[in-house]
Amino acid sequence: EDDTRAFTNLNLYIKKAKQEKKYAELFQGYRDAVFFSKSRDKKLQYADSCLDAAYKSASDDRISTAYVLKGSVYYAKLKKYKPALDEYLMAYKYAKNTNDLYLKYKISYHLGVVKNYLGYHEEALELFKECVAHFEEQANNKNLHEFKIFNNQKGYLNSIHQMVVCYRNMQDFKKADSLVDIGLLKTFNNKDFLLERSYFLKCKGLSEFNNNKYTSAITYLDQSLGLIKDDFAWMSVDYFYIGKSYLKLDQEDLAIANFKKIDSIFNKHDFILPELRENYEFLINHYKNKKEPEKQLYYTTQLLKADSIISRDFAYLSMKIHREYDTNTLIEEKGRLETANAWGGFLIAGLAITAGILVLILVKRHRKERSTLEKYVLLEEKVRNDNYVRSAVSNTPNPELSDDKKTQITETIKQDLLRKLRVFEDKNHFTQKGLTIQKLAVQFETNSSYLSQVINEQKGMNFNKYLGDLRIRYITRLLFDKNIYLNYTIETLAKECGIASRQNFSDLFFEINGIRPTDFIRNRKKEVDNISLGSVKL
Structure with missing residues (x-):
């Protein structure tokens, strides 16, 4: 990894794949470029190109793999967890029907890692347990190619390490210590898994610290630092607990020296774990x-x-x-x-x-x-949630519609109107300006009474609320998916979804989403800016 000498041949390979429009080969070329590039910014750039080639290859497995790759750059190299999670979720979406179980569990592993860092330890633990079971079974499968066996062994060890992190965060130190012993045994005297061994040595050092064995803790943590490579997050944890151990041993100067190393990492990478x-x-x-x-x-x-x-x-x-x-x-x-x-x-x-x-x-x-x-x-x-825009659709009857007000509608007419409403929603026809139930009834070639009753019965709300709900969810999704809309005025956004009044738009947005559109836009802009910090334009 990080060996730029590979680009002598790799650049030629990529150029040839581009010229011949062989997108599967181009995908692999950019994937290798991510692996061999030293620059974090370049890795992200190549990951974007890999994703583009994957889409052009029309393979869901490649698209999913490319999203995992980009997420891994955000997580492993830049420690940007929110954008990493976004990429992993997209990978999960495209891998739903995959037959590649290694890819499926690799995605589960990465989702678990981000969930763990964000504090969802119980949810993450369940994902890691599934990963351990799968990777262990495949690592012992003698029918697999040795390269695949190696990948599954690596997946198994990393999943065990993350389970240790989960148990430690959940204060279940007994289970954590048991898994640490397994990890140390599995990585003993094995040069292929030095990084994984550094993680288990780190965990052993934390265990010794919790047991008030401070000198032993420093020994294990120092050994971890000697093996760890380019993982500044876990290096910071090593330095932190070495410092705390020295404090317990009344060696304050040595403690402060280690705490300062964490500050140096923070200044260099603009990153710190909450526990530090x-x-x-x-x-x-x-x-x-x-x-x-x-x-x-x-x-x-x-x-x-x-x-x-x-x-x-x-x-x-x-x-x-x-x-x-x-x-x-x-x-x-x-x-x-x-x-x-x-x-x-x-x-x-x-x-x-x-x-x-x-x-x-x-x-x-x-x-x-x-x-x-x-x-x-x-x-x-x-x-x-994929169903957010369609959340207006409900099978809950409207309690405000009494039996006396109901008109007898044949099942054929009802199904015809429901079909037309689905088209109305799917084609975003609800963004028409000045739309009323009377106008929509004319478009549907029915009368407003029939249409009103179907909407009330099938959508669980009256026409005005139904229309407003569709419009606000539509514009909210646009604001989330397309950054250009974040620069629009409130008046323009209102018109874009068919609402005439700025105040009406703002009130409806707040009623449905629980937040004012100006506050949503401001926070979304901040998030987009944070994500783009590590991005490089192609």
Whole structure:
């Protein structure tokens, strides 16, 4: 891996495949390019090209594999979990009918990894258990080619490691320790699985730390660092627990030296795991006790930055993290330190009052932003559901329609109207301007009474609510899928889905989605910007 010498022949292979429009070969060429490229940005660029070739090859298995590949670049190389999850979900969608079980369980593994990092440990554990069962069975299948056996062995070991991570997060240390022993045994004296061995050594070091065996913990964690390659996330965990072990052994200078290494990784990669947030609390307290306000200020600023990264990448998890230094306290402390360093004594009182007002404003804004973010995340989950746009369709009768108001409609007429409504929905005809039930009845060659009754009975709502629901779900999906719509005005978006009034559009959007369109657009833009940080234009 990461051997650019391969490009001497690989570039020729890709060029030839392009010229001959052999998309299966082009897919493989770009797939190999991802593997051999050293640059993370280039890996992402080649992954995009691989995906394009996969689509042109018209093979669902290749498309699914390409999505896994791109997701793996986001996860393994860039540690961007949200976009990684998006890619893995697309891979899952295209692999639903695959006969390639290795691909299927590879996707399950990657979904589990992201779920685990986002805090869904129980869900992730179930996926890893299935992966372990499959990969172990195939690793012992003597009828497979040795390369496939190797891949299944690797899948088995990595799945066991992730199960250990799940159990540790769930505080089930007994099961975690049992699997660590299996992993160490399976990777003993095996040069093919040095990276996997580094993970199990890391886990053994954490186990020793939990059992108050700090010297032993440092030994195992140092061994893990000696084998780990290009995985800065787990390297950070090694350094963190080595530092904590030294603290327990009253060797504070060695502890601080390891905590600083995590800060170096954070500065280089703009990434930190939520459980490592405490690293900065140790550094802040250390320099506070040593009365070095400049360094205290620096690490306070770093902690605020870390909180921002955690909130961005771990929206679900960040709400649950225990914070000895909550964000508001940090803002106050940061303001105090900046004041002490820059101005001296005379202006402190006035600035403290100003800082207090600003803190109140920030607290209020922070609470509002958190509430809006939670609503956005919930809506995002709904929109990812393939049935979101069709959620208006319901078989629940409308309780407001009494038997006295019902008109006898033959089954033939009812089925004809339902068929026409399906076409109406599928073709997005509900975006017509000034549409009324009378106009739609004319288009359907029926009367408004029949149409109204069918909508009430079959959709569970009256015509106006049905029409508004379709329009809002349609425009919400466009905002989510097509970034160009994020730059439209509210008035333009309203017209795009057939709603005449800006206020009516905003109110309907809030009623159906639980969030104002302006807040949805702002949060979606932030997410798109975060995803595009690691992207390179072709």
